[in-house]
Amino acid sequence: xxxxxxxxxxxxxxxxxxxxxxxxxxxxxxxxxxxxxxxxxxxxxxxxxxxxxxxxxxxxxxxxxxxxxxxxxxxxxxxxxxxxxxxxxxxxxxxxxxxxxxxxxxxxxxxxxxxxxxxxxxxxxxxxxxxxxxxxxxxxxxxxxxxxxxxxxxxxxxxxxxxxxxxxxxxxxxxxxxxxxxxxxxxxxxxxxxxxxxxxxxxxxxxxxxxxxxxxxxxxxxxxxxxxxxxxxxxxxxxxxxxxxxxxxxxxxxxxxxxxxxxxxxxxxxxxxxxxxxxxxxxxxxxxxxxxxxxxxxxxxxxxxxxxxxxxxxxxxxxxxxxxxxxxxxxxxxxxxxxxxxxxxxxxxxxxxxxxxxxxxxxxxxxxxxxxxxxxxxxxxxxx
Ligand SMILES: *[C@@H]1O[C@H](CO)[C@@H](O)[C@H](O)[C@H]1NC(C)=O
Numbered sequence: 001x002x003x004x005x006x007x008x009x010x011x012x013x014x015x016x017x018x019x020x021x022x023x024x025x026x027x028x029x030x031x032x033x034x035x036x037x038x039x040x041x042x043x044x045x046x047x048x049x050x051x052x053x054x055x056x057x058x059x060x061x062x063x064x065x066x067x068x069x070x071x072x073x074x075x076x077x078x079x080x081x082x083x084x085x086x087x088x089x090x091x092x093x094x095x096x097x098x099x100x101x102x103x104x105x106x107x108x109x110x111x112x113x114x115x116x117x118x119x120x121x122x123x124x125x126x127x128x129x130x131x132x133x134x135x136x137x138x139x140x141x142x143x144x145x146x147x148x149x150x151x152x153x154x155x156x157x158x159x160x161x162x163x164x165x166x167x168x169x170x171x172x173x174x175x176x177x178x179x180x181x182x183x184x185x186x187x188x189x190x191x192x193x194x195x196x197x198x199x200x201x202x203x204x205x206x207x208x209x210x211x212x213x214x215x216x217x218x219x220x221x222x223x224x225x226x227x228x229x230x231x232x233x234x235x236x237x238x239x240x241x242x243x244x245x246x247x248x249x250x251x252x253x254x255x256x257x258x259x260x261x262x263x264x265x266x267x268x269x270x271x272x273x274x275x276x277x278x279x280x281x282x283x284x285x286x287x288x289x290x291x292x293x294x295x296x297x298x299x300x301x302x303x304x305x306x307x308x309x310x311x312x313x314x315x316x317x318x319x320x321x322x323x324x325x326x327x328x329x330x331x332x333x334x335x336x337x338x339x340x341x342x343x344x345x346x347x348x349x350x351x352x353x354x355x356x357x358x359x360x361x362x363x364x365x366x367x368x369x370x371x372x373x374x375x376x377x378x379x380x381x382x383x384x
């Protein structure tokens with residue numbers, strides 16, 4: 001009898017231990033296979049031992065509720081799926097998850113489908129068939145955002161209903177349901193019934209980034225951990241990682257379901273006046289495009305470290321994030337130092353783990369001298 005008790009105690013201690021191994025949710029985005037030179041990122045570049053979950057992004061949604069393969073490049077990208085699945089040979093615990101939505105998908109179709117029981121049923125069926133076809137382990141919904149961008153007020157309740165129907169169907173087959181949700185408090189107030197969302201998801205990936213960027217006309221870091229003394233209004237003081245996560249917790253989200261969203265990229269500006277690089281200084285739009293990401297206003301960490309190593313790095317000790325300056329160029333981003341602070345913050349709040357957007361902009365080739373995947377390695381090193 002006592003031997004059995006000891007065995008049981010040992011077994012439950014072991015279960016607690018394995019459950020506390022943090023989630024490291026990594027986005028693989030299909031379009032990165034078209035980047036030039038050392039920016040090209042394919043499934044063969046994924047390290048299967050640095051992530052617990054790999055998300056394939058993105059598929060879209062048809063107005064009738066069916067899964068939509070977004071484009072020809074997406075079809076090519078789906079050929080990568082076989083390679084992603086083969087990563088399980090190297091890490092049998094790895095989960096591969098299908099991700100639907102993203103910013104470019106908008107909100108209107110999701111609003112239409114979520115409002116209609118028949119379309120919701122089509123969506124659930126279509127998602128299950130797609131996941132079954134590619135032998136994936138779960139589904140992730142990135143509806144950006146309910147009640148916004150062409151959505152309707154009813155979306156807040158319909159989102160929870162949709163999640164509930166997806167979760168029942170997925171969980172019945174041993175599959176998980178997750179969602180990417182906003183980390184901006186104003187956006188959350190518009191979009192979410194947080195207790196309802198939390199109850200109907202297996203993991204909540206909070207996108208704790210894009211608080212500032214070239215969509216504004218002044219300097220701001222895209223993902224500060226904490227506020228700056230230069231933040232003045234109540235809203236400015238909440239546009240940071242800590243405030244966004246605290247809002248989810250205070251509103252009734254289950255911390256053991258929350259993964260803190262981290263970026264391996266940055267957002268950039270062209271200063272209006274090179275002599276004034278402070279937060280809230282006026283800007284003339286985004287900074288120069290990088291050679292791989294090729295978009296004004298954003299930059300990958302792999303581009304910062306390879307092409308701007310000689311720029312002045314400034315550490316903001318209030319916000320716990322770095323930026324780089326050269327002439328009129330101001331690049332806010334995350335590096336090993338800031339990610340360590342963010343992971344330690346996630347640990348301190350007893351969160352389930354972290355989500356990383358995205359694999360392709362870490363220095364995955366190790367061209368900057370810190371070995372391959374310096375950011376992902378830092379995250380794994382400090383995550384409880
Ligand atoms: C540029 O910024 C510096 C420092 O704040 C200031 O002294 C200077 O007057 C500014 N120049 C212009 C043209 O606004």
